[in-house]
Amino acid sequence: MKARNQGITRDSIFRVLVTIAAAITLLLIAAIVYELYNGSTASIKAFGLSFIVGTVWDPALKNVFGALPLIWGTLVTSAIALILAVPLSIGIGILLSEFAPRVVRFPFSLLVELLAAIPSVIYGLWGIFVLAPTLRSSVYPAIQGILGFLPLFSGEVTGFGVLTAGIVLAIMIIPTITAVSREVFNSVPNTQREAFFAIGATRWETAKHIVSYARSGVIGAIMLGLGRAIGETMAVTMVIGNRFEIPSSLFQAGYTMSALIANEFNEANGALYVSSIVEVGLVLFVITLLVSAVARALVWRSLRMYKGASME
Amino acid sequence: MSAVGIVVMIVVIAAAGYVLLYSGGGSGKPNTSTSAIVQAINYTGAIQGAGATFPQPFYSNLSAQFNILVPGVQVNYNGIGSGGGIKAFTNLTIDFGASDAPMTDAQWQAVPSLAVHMPMVIGGIVAAYSLPGVNTGLVFTGDLLAKIYLGQVYSWNDPAIQALNPGVTLPNHNITVVHRSDGSGTTFAWTQYLSASNANWASQVGSSTSVNWPLTSSSGAGSGNAGVAALLDSNHPYSIGYVEYTYATLNNLAYGYVKNAAGTVVQPTVDSFSAAVAAAASVLPRGNQTWSQVSIINAVANNATAATAYPVTTFTYILVYQDLSTVPGMTQTKAYALVAFLWWATHDGQLYAPQLHYVPLSSNVVTVDEATLHTITFDGKALLP
Numbered sequence: 001m002k003a004r005n006q007g008i009t010r011d012s013i014f015r016v017l018v019t020i021a022a023a024i025t026l027l028l029i030a031a032i033v034y035e036l037y038n039g040s041t042a043s044i045k046a047f048g049l050s051f052i053v054g055t056v057w058d059p060a061l062k063n064v065f066g067a068l069p070l071i072w073g074t075l076v077t078s079a080i081a082l083i084l085a086v087p088l089s090i091g092i093g094i095l096l097s098e099f100a101p102r103v104v105r106f107p108f109s110l111l112v113e114l115l116a117a118i119p120s121v122i123y124g125l126w127g128i129f130v131l132a133p134t135l136r137s138s139v140y141p142a143i144q145g146i147l148g149f150l151p152l153f154s155g156e157v158t159g160f161g162v163l164t165a166g167i168v169l170a171i172m173i174i175p176t177i178t179a180v181s182r183e184v185f186n187s188v189p190n191t192q193r194e195a196f197f198a199i200g201a202t203r204w205e206t207a208k209h210i211v212s213y214a215r216s217g218v219i220g221a222i223m224l225g226l227g228r229a230i231g232e233t234m235a236v237t238m239v240i241g242n243r244f245e246i247p248s249s250l251f252q253a254g255y256t257m258s259a260l261i262a263n264e265f266n267e268a269n270g271a272l273y274v275s276s277i278v279e280v281g282l283v284l285f286v287i288t289l290l291v292s293a294v295a296r297a298l299v300w301r302s303l304r305m306y307k308g309a310s311m312e
Numbered sequence: 313m314s315a316v317g318i319v320v321m322i323v324v325i326a327a328a329g330y331v332l333l334y335s336g337g338g339s340g341k342p343n344t345s346t347s348a349i350v351q352a353i354n355y356t357g358a359i360q361g362a363g364a365t366f367p368q369p370f371y372s373n374l375s376a377q378f379n380i381l382v383p384g385v386q387v388n389y390n391g392i393g394s395g396g397g398i399k400a401f402t403n404l405t406i407d408f409g410a411s412d413a414p415m416t417d418a419q420w421q422a423v424p425s426l427a428v429h430m431p432m433v434i435g436g437i438v439a440a441y442s443l444p445g446v447n448t449g450l451v452f453t454g455d456l457l458a459k460i461y462l463g464q465v466y467s468w469n470d471p472a473i474q475a476l477n478p479g480v481t482l483p484n485h486n487i488t489v490v491h492r493s494d495g496s497g498t499t500f501a502w503t504q505y506l507s508a509s510n511a512n513w514a515s516q517v518g519s520s521t522s523v524n525w526p527l528t529s530s531s532g533a534g535s536g537n538a539g540v541a542a543l544l545d546s547n548h549p550y551s552i553g554y555v556e557y558t559y560a561t562l563n564n565l566a567y568g569y570v571k572n573a574a575g576t577v578v579q580p581t582v583d584s585f586s587a588a589v590a591a592a593a594s595v596l597p598r599g600n601q602t603w604s605q606v607s608i609i610n611a612v613a614n615n616a617t618a619a620t621a622y623p624v625t626t627f628t629y630i631l632v633y634q635d636l637s638t639v640p641g642m643t644q645t646k647a648y649a650l651v652a653f654l655w656w657a658t659h660d661g662q663l664y665a666p667q668l669h670y671v672p673l674s675s676n677v678v679t680v681d682e683a684t685l686h687t688i689t690f691d692g693k694a695l696l697p
Contacts, residue, residue, distance in 0.1 A: 060503065061518035128542060160532065242493035242533040244524070253533075259493075263535065266365070266393025267495030267521040269413065274395070 033285065040279035042272055051279060057244050057260075059268070065276035067283060069246045073162065073254040074287065077236060078229040080166025080250075081173055086222055088170075089177035093221075094207050096178075097185035109182060116175035124238030127168045132159035132239055135167070140251060155249040158241070163250040165240040169232055173225035180224060184217030185210055219300060223292055230288050233258040257284040346659045349696065355649035356384035363397020363410030366497050366556070367628045370433055370670050371410070374661045378653055385649050394497055394521065401427070401631050404639055407650055409631035412497025413521070414603035425638040428599040428688070429606075430654065430681050431627040433662070434671035436557040436585045437501050438567040438624070442544045443468065444483070450568045451476040451577050454509025454613055454623065460552060461489055461506060462513060463528035468550060476571060483550065486530050490543045490553030493533035495521040501609060501626040502554045508613035508623075541565060557585075558669030572612070574619040584622035585671040591618035593676040599684025600634050625671075630654065637691045647690040655685050655696070 043051060047065060054066015092112065096105055136159030147153040188210050196206040211218060241253020242263065257280050268274045361371070368391035375387040392400070394411035401409025402423050414429055439452055456472055459465040465472055469482040492499045503519035517523050525531070532551065534540040537559040544553050544565060557580050560567045571577050578584045592611035597603055612623040632654070633639060636647035658681045662672040673681070686696050 058524035060520035060523040245527055263494040264522050266396055268395045
């Protein structure tokens, strides 16, 4: 009797503790939103919606701020990163959980996860000194040779630009997506595999089913990767070229929201200038929320459609 | 020898050493007043400062040297940027602030109590370039540099560049213009020079820690002096950028000379920076007046009498409250320690500037700082005798 009462007390203490932990997270987010909004009121009052569609950033003369090139840069680099990283990462995840011999799995996973532990400034330096020169001298000219007629791949090739930033981001989010999706695939019950093999499915069909079965975990993995790509600052700043313009070609230099904040916040002088940089932070926050919500809905839907098809 | 004799001898030697140390200060120039001011410190603890990143290596070194001299006092300096320094200073979260640009009138009036500016050290900015076959010494004017940054002069063999550099073989190649991607005092000084030299630049771009750069056909942006220098190496030929003089010399970058308003071609050196300060010093305000209009660059850029002055020369400032009791947690003894540190930094501390490739303050500026320090009070009472 006594022991049971104790159990109930412990239960309720535990519940309170967990609730507090969750509440702190929510409070923290609320505090961040409040502080971002508070800091950007001057800029919101001065520019309103034109802040989001404006393309001029002039802290020196006119004191006019518009963030469209930054928003564009953030969305495009993140999209490139996802397009490159998601198929690769899910592939590696499947390989590690379904195909690779047991002896290789552990060391290989370790190596992939090691990539996630590399500080972003190192990726940035590597981007400046190794990746950008290589892309400029051999890869980009080859792409331009084949696809140069498209405006997307035209223009001068410097090695620093939107595409390079997207590639660096892709490399940075591959370990995150891979590690999480591999764990997710591993946690799929073996009965699922056995059942598929039992009805004579090939390994390919089984793997397709595993991905579909684990879709919510895979979405989570992709969201983690997307979150890192949208918010990544250091490495992108170092390779994107930091040019305040909406580039028409993927080889051109661009700018992202987080890169501008990192570059200009320290030495920003003047109330409206500082307020505008804080508003960039607010816009980044809102876009992260929106993009996560939309992407989650999209991926969820496509996976459900795919699952529906595979069931037929 | 008896024990007493040994003790007496040690005392005598120690006293002699002490006298030698503090009378000479190791500089060969006796500065008894500085040592007396430093010796009177009766404070143990930390002094917090924050602000500009450009002088951070100099301030860190000053802090270390001062800590050897006065082991009880630890001066901490965080290079968070000039804007952050002014903000923290205004919000009273630090004991002194630091900024590359003087406070604007709006900022200066927004502080809770009268703030004073003290020039601490001098920096110069040079046009560095990567041009195959051409070493240091290409000649520019401020107007020409502005036209290059505006994209109006876009080829290295442009007649305007050739006219200033007869005899130099300039390649027929487009110029890649490199600027800082991060907000910085260096950009502030550089754009101020371009504004003072070229009316189009002044009306189209202006000057600030970061500006709306004209989108020339070929350009690059790097973070910090190192980021700019990375875009001026042999992998990026035909490029031009601006970096701190000290950074250019330490990293063997090729850099240009400037033909100043007097028509003299001036090489950036400690001497030509000092000449620029001397040309501007006659119009310096007092520490407790507004410094918003102070600019060596503006004083020299169009001054035809400053023949030996290198125009792109700039102060970096420390900001303190004239009455230090404004700062929460400040005590009489701590306030005195801060003032004594600043006195030492503007005198003996300047000896450390050249080895870290900064330009020491010229004597006329030190005089201004001395007068400023004499006005600093705690609860209305002067701290220095």
